[in-house]
Amino acid sequence: MNRFYLSLLVEHFKQDDQMAFLCGPRQVGKTTLAKQVGEALLPYTYLNWDSLPHREQILTHAFRPLPVLGGEKRTLLLDEIHKYRQWKSYLKGLYDTEKAHFRFLVTGSAKLNIFRRSEDSLMGRYFLYRIHPLSVAECVQESRSPGLLQAPKAISFDAFDALFQWGGFPEPFIKQSQTFHRRWQRLRQEQTLGELRDLTQIQQLAKVEVLAELLHHQAGQLVNYSQLAKKVRVAVNTIIGWTQALSQLYFCFFLKPWSKNLSRSLLKEPKCYLWDWSTLEDLGARCENFVASHLLKATQFWTDAGLGDYQLYFLRTKDQKEVDFLVTENKKPWFLVEVNQSHKTGLSPHLKNFQQALNAPHAFQVAFDLPFVAQDCFAETSPVIVPATTFLSQLV
Incomplete structure (x- = not known):
């Protein structure tokens, strides 16, 4: 490949x-x-x-x-x-x-x-x-066309299920073995802690391991540094430093809330996601993390390729109105993404409200239970429910 x-x-x-x-x-x-x-x-x-x-x-x-x-x-x-x-x-x-x-x-x-x-x-x-790890687009597109977005292309059920279940790291994805997957994940965790010790001089590795486990269970949720500090029994500044180190070592990544031109928005607390979504047992959390990883990969690829400045945020107000993701293009809102396991939950009203408030060209509700549709998601300018297979195949 x-x-x-x-x-x-x-x-x-x-x-x-x-x-x-x-x-x-x-x-x-x-x-x-x-x-x-x-x-x-x-x-x-x-x-x-x-x-x-x-x-x-x-x-x-x-x-x-x-x-x-x-x-x-x-x-x-x-x-x-x-x-x-x-x-x-x-x-x-x-x-x-x-x-x-x-x-x-x-x-x-x-x-x-x-x-x-x-x-x-x-x-x-x-x-x-x-x-980044493998993604839907890399599994189905033989080559990448110039520009930002790809034409939608169908991925087989088996390939999509394998990517979702085993993750995008090449070896577990190719082997598709539960035994190998468990051993591989354990080895990766040990390597991460070893690098943490070598690069940062952090000595309390047992407590960092506890922190990593807490972050693992909070994937897709707001990170409260004070609560984490109480649970791990270290200072808040220590927790902040350790979370930054875990991010630099590709255990997790953090998204900031978008606050520009948005009244009553959150200003500080980030959300945490994992580089290896296959470790998440909760299907809802894994679906959201799966899409987050695809969006981060796309924004960083587009930026590194010199196509513009692309960033990934989330939207949340103090009265708990929320949309999972916002992608910006050259510091301006481009498209919103809400993630759901099923399309039967209906279209989130927050998509339309946030899209109007931010004047974003597109707003998508990505559903994992819909079959592939060979239509360009980005041709739509009103909030729309789209299949995960279609939407993700258009990214990187």
């Missing part, structure tokens, strides 16, 4: 000289994707910092090609290079001296994600690309 990110990265190297930083959760397919980019842009060299022979080549620059006049550029894939303590200065010097001879693709997980939020000594030398 070719990921949508393949054409995005190949196009990057055809148009731009900057390094490409590919960050995302562990086991999401970064290394496989990097090697596919290398195959598309031959010749290429793959070096992994975790391999001692590769590490020696990295430190001695043994990968440099012979100085041949008119020689072609080589694609250099650097995997896990962020584990090298001086990786930023190393990449800066390497790029400045060798950019005429190489295309640089750097892959990593948490540390690349944390690094981009801090003071950036590599400013102007790279573009960031954020890779």
Whole structure:
């Protein structure tokens, strides 16, 4: 299966000289994707910092090609290079001296994600690309058409059910084994806690594990830091720091409430969702998290591709009127999304009210029990109930 990110990265190297930083959760397919980019842009060299022979080549620059006049550029894939303590200065010097001879693709997980939020000594030398688990569109679309949205395309019941049940991480999705899935999830949890210890110096891992379990059970709900602090028995600021660390390590992600031009809106409390929706037992929570993950993937893909500035929020007022999601385009409301297991609950009146208040072009109520319909959801400008299979196939 070719990921949508393949054409995005190949196009990057055809148009731009900057390094490409590919960050995302562990086991999401970064290394496989990097090697596919290398195959598309031959010749290429793959070096992994975790391999001692590769590490020696990295430190001695043994990968440099012979100085041949008119020689072609080589694609250099650097995997896990962020584990090298001086990786930023190393990449800066390497790029400045060798950019005429190489295309640089750097892959990593948490540390690349944390690094981009801090003071950036590599400013102007790279573009960031954020890779996500598999989605409906990637399962059904052979290639991604230019622009934001795809034409709707049907996904088989078995493929949709597998994605919903096993999650979008490639290996569990392909194997579809309950035994493997449980072992894989346990290993991922252990790796997350190990990275947390290594990157943040947090020592109270047992309490962080309790916090992670609490957040797991609150997926799709408002996060109250004070209540979490009481349950875990640490300070509120400690809880805030730990939740940020768990987010940077791709355990969960947080959405802020949209407050601009909305009276009586919430201003602080975020909502929490999980990167791996397959761990959620409650079907309603899993449906909402499934859509949240698809929307986050789409907004980050569109932004990283240079198509605009896309962000994901939720809508909620102090009198508890709520719509699950709002997607903005260049800081303006674009479309609203409410998620339901069944279309029989009827159209939420909040969709129309919020759409009028925000002047958003589209408002969708996504239902999981409706069959696929081969019609463009975004042709509708009034609130409308749409099948999850149709709507999600039009995203990324």
